[in-house]
Amino acid sequence: MNIDRPVRELLVEPVVSPLPDGDPADMPRSDGPDVRVPGPGPVVARRPDDPGAPSPARV
Amino acid sequence: MTSVPDLAEPVAAWRVWNLVETPDGPLLVSPVRPVFWPPRRSMTATCHRGCAPPPSLRCRCGLYAMDELPRLYRESAGAGRVVGCTALWGRVVEHAHGVRAQFAYPLLLFLLPETRSGSRTLGSGGARRLKQHYRVPVVVAPGSSADGYFPDDRLAGAVAEEAVRGLAGRRAGDHTAHARFADAVEDLVGRSW
Numbered sequence: 001m002n003i004d005r006p007v008r009e010l011l012v013e014p015v016v017s018p019l020p021d022g023d024p025a026d027m028p029r030s031d032g033p034d035v036r037v038p039g040p041g042p043v044v045a046r047r048p049d050d051p052g053a054p055s056p057a058r059v
Numbered sequence: 060m061t062s063v064p065d066l067a068e069p070v071a072a073w074r075v076w077n078l079v080e081t082p083d084g085p086l087l088v089s090p091v092r093p094v095f096w097p098p099r100r101s102m103t104a105t106c107h108r109g110c111a112p113p114p115s116l117r118c119r120c121g122l123y124a125m126d127e128l129p130r131l132y133r134e135s136a137g138a139g140r141v142v143g144c145t146a147l148w149g150r151v152v153e154h155a156h157g158v159r160a161q162f163a164y165p166l167l168l169f170l171l172p173e174t175r176s177g178s179r180t181l182g183s184g185g186a187r188r189l190k191q192h193y194r195v196p197v198v199v200a201p202g203s204s205a206d207g208y209f210p211d212d213r214l215a216g217a218v219a220e221e222a223v224r225g226l227a228g229r230r231a232g233d234h235t236a237h238a239r240f241a242d243a244v245e246d247l248v249g250r251s252w
Contacts (some may be wrong), residue, residue: 003158006152007154011062011151012160013064014067015144018148019099020099020194
């Protein structure tokens with residue numbers, strides 16, 4: 001799976017749990033404070049055009 | 060990186076898994092490492108180089124997903140695999156053609172016709188077991204790349220967008236949200252795939 005070059009880092013903390021049982025207590029949080037900043041809307045990974053770099057190892 | 064969240068909704072992107080049958084039910088397994096994605100719990104990235112928490116911009120660790128389903132299909136969606144749209148969150152590194160993330164959980168799974176677990180071909184029964192185990196929609200795709208079927212990028216994007224946009228509604232049992240998601244999936248499967 002070649003996802004090409006890294007562009008930027010984001011901190012994503014969903015208000016609604018993506019887990020099927022939907023219990024926020026079961027959803028691990030990153031190490032930031034308990035602050036919620038609404039995002040610009042649904043985010044679907046989209047790419048700028050740029051072929052290139054070899055794919056890193058991944059899970 | 061700032062500790063204030065940049066986004067309050069998960070990123071949605073596409074990836075593949077291998078499928079392994081166990082006595083407890085079918086498990087999604089990474090195609091590149093012998094690591095399974097736990098049912099009903101978030102998959103959490105680890106890093107043998109010590110990124111804490113993974114992923115970091117300068118490493119290769121993290122849970123991978125691609126932004127375009129057709130591209131993923133061409134590169135990775137071979138026989139014996141499950142294709143799906145997954146939610147990704149926590150620390151996320153955005154790449155030119157996808158993302159690496161700290162946490163993930165599938166939102167929708169496509170069982171390809173040639174998807175196999177061990178020596179058995181999985182059909183509708185396999186889809187039902189996978190759905191029960193991970194509690195996400197599982198669709199048996201009408202064809203695979205080997206059959207000449209390829210998903211449409213625009214319709215796949217609509218599925219990924221609706222998977223995230225309607226998440227709160229679907230969790231709350233909103234029938235309209237479920238219907239919108241089902242319609243988007245049907246468009247993708249029925250009209251392009």
